[in-house]
Amino acid sequence: xxxxxxxxxxxxxxxxxxxxxxxxxxxxxxxxxxxxxxxxxxxxxxxxxxxxxxxxxxxxxxxxxxxxxxxxxxxxxxxxxxxxxxxxxxxxxxxxxxxxxxxxxxxxxxxxxxxxxxxxxxxxxxxxxxxxxxxxxxxxxxxxxxxxxxxxxxxxxxxxxxxxxxxxxxxxxxxxxxxxxxxxxxxxxxxxxxxxxxxxxxxxxxxxxxxxxxxxxxxxxxxxxxxxxxxxxxxxxxxxxxxxxxxxxxxxxxxxxxxxxxxxxxxxxxxxxxxxxxxxxxxxxxxxxxxxx
Numbered sequence: 001x002x003x004x005x006x007x008x009x010x011x012x013x014x015x016x017x018x019x020x021x022x023x024x025x026x027x028x029x030x031x032x033x034x035x036x037x038x039x040x041x042x043x044x045x046x047x048x049x050x051x052x053x054x055x056x057x058x059x060x061x062x063x064x065x066x067x068x069x070x071x072x073x074x075x076x077x078x079x080x081x082x083x084x085x086x087x088x089x090x091x092x093x094x095x096x097x098x099x100x101x102x103x104x105x106x107x108x109x110x111x112x113x114x115x116x117x118x119x120x121x122x123x124x125x126x127x128x129x130x131x132x133x134x135x136x137x138x139x140x141x142x143x144x145x146x147x148x149x150x151x152x153x154x155x156x157x158x159x160x161x162x163x164x165x166x167x168x169x170x171x172x173x174x175x176x177x178x179x180x181x182x183x184x185x186x187x188x189x190x191x192x193x194x195x196x197x198x199x200x201x202x203x204x205x206x207x208x209x210x211x212x213x214x215x216x217x218x219x220x221x222x223x224x225x226x227x228x229x230x231x232x233x234x235x236x237x238x239x240x241x242x243x244x245x246x247x248x249x250x251x252x253x254x255x256x257x258x259x260x261x262x263x264x265x266x267x268x269x270x271x272x273x274x275x276x277x278x279x280x281x282x283x284x285x286x287x288x289x290x291x292x293x
Contacts, residue, residue, distance in 0.1 A: 014144025014228065015100055015120040017085075017260065024149040026123040030081045031173075033121070037184060038177040039078035040115055046088040048131065052095035059108050070107055075099060078115040078181065082122040086132045093139055096120065100142040117184050126272050134271075137219075137263070144228050145253075146260035194234035195244040199292040203247055204229050207254060210285045211262060217281070218263045225261045232257045247291045258282060 018026045034041045044055060057073035074080065075096075085093065099105050100120055105112045122143070125132060140146075152160065179187075204226060212220025221229075232253035237245045259279055268274045 014231075015122070015142060017140075017143040017146040018121070018123045018149065019126065019146055020149040022125050024151065026149055027081070027083050028173075029149070030083075030121045030123055032175060034079040034081060035173075035175040036178050037079065038180045039117070039184070041079045041081070042074040042077040043081040043083060044074050045083050046085050046092070048088060050088045050092050052092050055092065055095050056099075056105050056107060068108065070110065070112065072112070075105065076112070076114050078117055078119070080118075080120050082120055084124060085122040086124040086135055088133065090133055090136065093133065093135060097139060097142065117181070117188060137261075140260050141222055141224055143260060145232070145256040147256055191231060191235045191238055194237050194242070196230060196234065197244070200233070200245050200247060200250065201230070203289070203292050204233070204250060206289050207250070207258075207285065210289060211258070211282070214281060214285065216264055216266075217278075218265045221258055221261055225258060229254060229257050247293075251286065251291070254286065255279065255282060 018030060020026060031043070044050075053073070055073050055075050057071050057076070059068040059070050061067070062069045082096070099114055099118075103114055103116070103118050105114065120143075124135070151157075208221045208226045208229070210220075211217055214220065229250065233245045233249040236249040236252050237243070240249075259275065259282060262278050262282065264274055264277060268277070
């Protein structure tokens, strides 16, 4: 399930936000997934003093050419690991808005395309931890899915303890690639071709419409969110080896796709508790909507 969910945004060029408590392996997971693909990879450690130019790049005057030359930043890669993205200021966070939406960077009147395929794999700690800056709604809506790690099972953690050594850096992990850049680009073409019957589309629309009329929500799912839900369901069907979407595919992905796009009108002091409340309200909405057969 983890592998399916983490790969699915790749199949449409989407972006993934991985959120949970510190020390649960968010960065390690992101690094391992990125290294499993034969693509250009870069990692950006987001800090409070990071500037937009540190992410996007900067124009430098070339004495030889007698003109300004744009030096590309670490964002120009196929997979960008934005580590602890909510540790940086909103100004730097907003530098990702255009590239996450259009796959392009506009600097000094010029437009530069980033790598293809392109994905931002961001990690963040809960915003109620000291030194964090909550991502604005417009930024959260750019993320295709938000997933949580959770604590490992006792058996899994025992295996981790048994295999742990003094060399705990994920940079030392020996990983092999399982897919090439060309294979990923080819797979990206498959998901939109998965057939979605009108009754399933109506099911998606009913879910979206219900979030927009729920009194406890500040705002409902956007049109970008409804498109993401459809594409995520198509990807889930593709993972199961089907060329058509069933309602179970929608139910499988609705929470990872939708929960981070919803917020309460009356925000709570504890952001984790707010997320649990949003999750519960969405579950109630799903219980009230008949599943097509």
